[in-house]
Amino acid sequence: MRDIAIYGCGGFGREVLQILHALNAQEPQWTCLGFVVDPGIPHPDTVHGLPVVEDIATLERGTRADLAIGIGAPLVRRRVAERMAANGHAFPALVHPRAWIGENVSLGEGVLICAGACLTTDITVEAHVHINLCATVGHDAVLGAYSTISPGANISGNVTLGAGVDIGTGATVIQGVAIGEGAVIGAGAAVVRAIPPHCTAVGVPAKIIKTGVAAL
Known part of the structure; x- marks a missing residue:
């Protein structure tokens, strides 16, 4: 023990x-x-x-x-x-037994993954990322250090999150999109194009409403 x-x-x-x-x-x-x-x-x-x-x-x-x-x-x-x-x-790294982790998923130190989360394959999860209840992460995604994936969020394949990105509850990031360091994505947002660093984006499709969000 x-x-x-x-x-x-x-x-x-x-x-x-x-x-x-x-x-x-x-x-x-x-x-x-x-x-x-x-x-x-x-x-x-x-x-x-x-x-x-x-x-x-x-x-x-x-x-x-x-x-x-x-x-x-x-x-x-x-x-x-x-x-x-x-x-x-x-x-x-702590992974709830009722999370599903596929093959070739790399977990950094301090990663926390809650029940119901699903990570498919060939994914990099850097240090101190939180993946909350029932969130999903698709193939070839890269989640930057200290990012937060809130409950029910869906991260599609080939998505890249910079360090410290905060994805709101129920938000969706479509395939191949990159979100810059320190960006905040509002609850329920649909991210269909790249989001620059240190800004807040909300809505469907997600639009930037604030810039200059504090850097890590």
């Missing part, structure tokens, strides 16, 4: 705990020590019976625990990952 803590105790942090529970039901492998939050952020003392602390060292048992980052915002996730990596923490 390996010790692991979850950074973030909100909704997605609790969903990460469910991934750990589902994996342990298949084969016991993880001991979840609790949740970690940034100092000064209001938080409960416990979540689902596990402690919530501001310093992971108070949870650890003599060695560095692995860490899963249950934070949806790509920019915040990157800041946490870089800080905790500098402290010597490792970030396992």
